[in-house]
Every structure is written in structure tokens, then in C-alpha cells.
Amino acid sequence: MAKVENLSCSECGQMHCYRRNKKFPEFCLTEGVEVAQVAQTVKTYQGDSIDAKVARAAAEIEGLYYCQISRVEEIVAFAKRIDATRIGIASCLGLIEESKIFVKVLRAAGLEPYTVLCKVGSVDKSEIGIPETLKIQCDCYEACCNPILQAQLLNAEKTHLNVVMGLCVGHDSLFMKYSDALVTTLVTKDRVTGHNPAVTLYTSKSYNKQILDPVHLKSL
Ligand code: SF4
Numbered sequence: 001m002a003k004v005e006n007l008s009c010s011e012c013g014q015m016h017c018y019r020r021n022k023k024f025p026e027f028c029l030t031e032g033v034e035v036a037q038v039a040q041t042v043k044t045y046q047g048d049s050i051d052a053k054v055a056r057a058a059a060e061i062e063g064l065y066y067c068q069i070s071r072v073e074e075i076v077a078f079a080k081r082i083d084a085t086r087i088g089i090a091s092c093l094g095l096i097e098e099s100k101i102f103v104k105v106l107r108a109a110g111l112e113p114y115t116v117l118c119k120v121g122s123v124d125k126s127e128i129g130i131p132e133t134l135k136i137q138c139d140c141y142e143a144c145c146n147p148i149l150q151a152q153l154l155n156a157e158k159t160h161l162n163v164v165m166g167l168c169v170g171h172d173s174l175f176m177k178y179s180d181a182l183v184t185t186l187v188t189k190d191r192v193t194g195h196n197p198a199v200t201l202y203t204s205k206s207y208n209k210q211i212l213d214p215v216h217l218k219s220l
Contacts, residue, residue: 050082054182057081071186072102076109078184079161088159089115090150090175095166095187095195102165102186116153118145118167147171151178164188166195 004011007027016022017030024031045055061077069077079087087106091099099115106113125135125144135142145168154162155178162181164172166189176183193199200208210216 050182053082072105075163075184075186076105076111079106079111080109082161082182084160084181085110085112086157086159086161087111087113088154088157088162088179088181089113090118090147090154090162090164090167090179090183091115092118092145092166092168092187092189094189094191098187099165102163114154114157114159116150118147118150118171119143120153121146121149145171147175148178151175151180155180 007025009029012025012028014022014025014028016024016028045052057078060081061074065074065077079085089099089102096117103113103115122143123146125142126132128144130144132138147167151162151174159181162175162179162183164175164183164185164187166187167175168189172185172189187195188197189195190197190200200211204211
């Protein structure tokens with residue numbers, strides 16, 4: 001195993017920052033960061049800004065409902081606490097049925113959902129330089145995902161909170177970059193684990209050993 005040069009929290013065995021019941025490691029980020037920088041973030045969370053509201057709403061939901069409600073319900077609880085009534089949904093084509101159910105949940109909660117599918121704009125993949133061989137189905141019209149347009153259409157609706165429903169890795173990055181509203185995720189796409197990417201990590205010592213195989217990883 002190669003020596004890790006730039007130690008960070010992933011190399012920590014203490015997590016002392018959480019309950020202060022162990023000790024900080026030598027390379028601790030908490031000890032290394034400027035006190036003023038921490039203080040500045042605390043000031044942000046203490047104020048009346050939207051960032052403060054969001055930080056406190058998230059903590060309140062964690063504290064109130066710890067292990068009691070699902071992420072679907074947590075998003076409802078979060079939206080209410082930050083006064084977000086118009087909820088944008090950036091849906092993957094593959095998750096549209098789940099998005100339709102989520103829309104029902106939001107409406108039942110008195111919220112106003114508005115959904116934009118990833119294929120909006122209907123631009124063939126060839127138009128952005130993707131060869132036929134990389135289409136899921138070759139030699140037919142196949143629209144590319146258009147996360148920038150998804151974000152722009154939700155921006156035009158002046159949504160207060162946008163929810164990612166299974167956008168591809170990278171398409172989700174662009175969506176988040178172009179979204180005016182805050183973004184949270186309901187479904188993280190993972191085509192081989194039923195949208196539960198943690199499964200691959202949980203099984204890294206058994207069924208998914210290849211995720212730690214440098215030869216495999218270099219081939220990707
Ligand atoms: S901040 Fe310090 S104590 Fe906390 S996880 Fe990182 S290295 Fe460990």
C-alpha cells in the first residue's frame with residue numbers, strides 16, 4: 001500500500017472532533033484550520049441568512065427524526081422549514097415513475113412540484129459529438145441528457161429547492177452548477193445496485209473486490 005502523503009479525515013481513527021472524547025491526531029484538520037475561519041462559519045450559521053436557516057433546519061430534522069423518517073419525508077420536512085414551497089425535480093428518464101410518486105407526496109404535503117426530465121430539449125447525442133457506438137441503442141434517435149437546460153427551466157419557474165432524482169454522475173454536477181435554487185438529492189443513480197452506491201463499498205471485501213484493484217481502476 002502506497003504511503004499517503006497528505007493525511008486528512010479519511011486517515012483519522014479518532015473522530016475526536018465529534019464528541020471530544022478521544023484526542024486529535026497530529027494531522028488533525030480541526031487543529032490545523034485557522035480559528036477565525038471556523039468562527040466565520042459559525043457566524044454564518046448563527047445569523048438570519050438562508051444559509052443559517054438551512055443549516056439549522058437540517059440539524060433540527062436530524063435531531064427530531066433520527067432513524068424515524070425516510071429521506072422522502074425528510075425532504076418534505078426540510079422544505080417546510082426553509083419555506084420552500086415550489087419544489088423543482090430534476091428527473092432522470094429511468095427514474096420518472098419514482099418521480100411521479102414523489103410528486104404525489106409533495107402535493108399531499110401542500111407543496112408545488114415541477115419536474116423537468118433529463119432529456120428535455122430532445123437533442124440527439126450525435127449533435128454534441130457522441131458517436132453512435134456510445135449510444136445505448138445504436139443508429140436511432142437518442143437524446144442526450146441536458147442538465148443545464150433542466151436547471152434553466154427550473155430557474156425560470158423560480159423554484160425554491162431542487163431535488164435530484166437519479167441524474168447521471170457528471171450530469172448531476174452540471175445541474176448543481178447551473179441551478180439557482182439549493183439542490184438536494186433524493187435518488188443517487190447507480191445502475192448496478194438499485195441506486196444504492198453504498199452497496200459497492202459495503203461489499204468491497206467480498207463481491208466487489210475489484211473496486212480496490214488498481215489494474216481495474218486504471219482501466220476505467
Ligand atoms: S477533524 Fe481531526 S479529529 Fe476530526 S476526523 Fe478530521 S482529523 Fe479526525
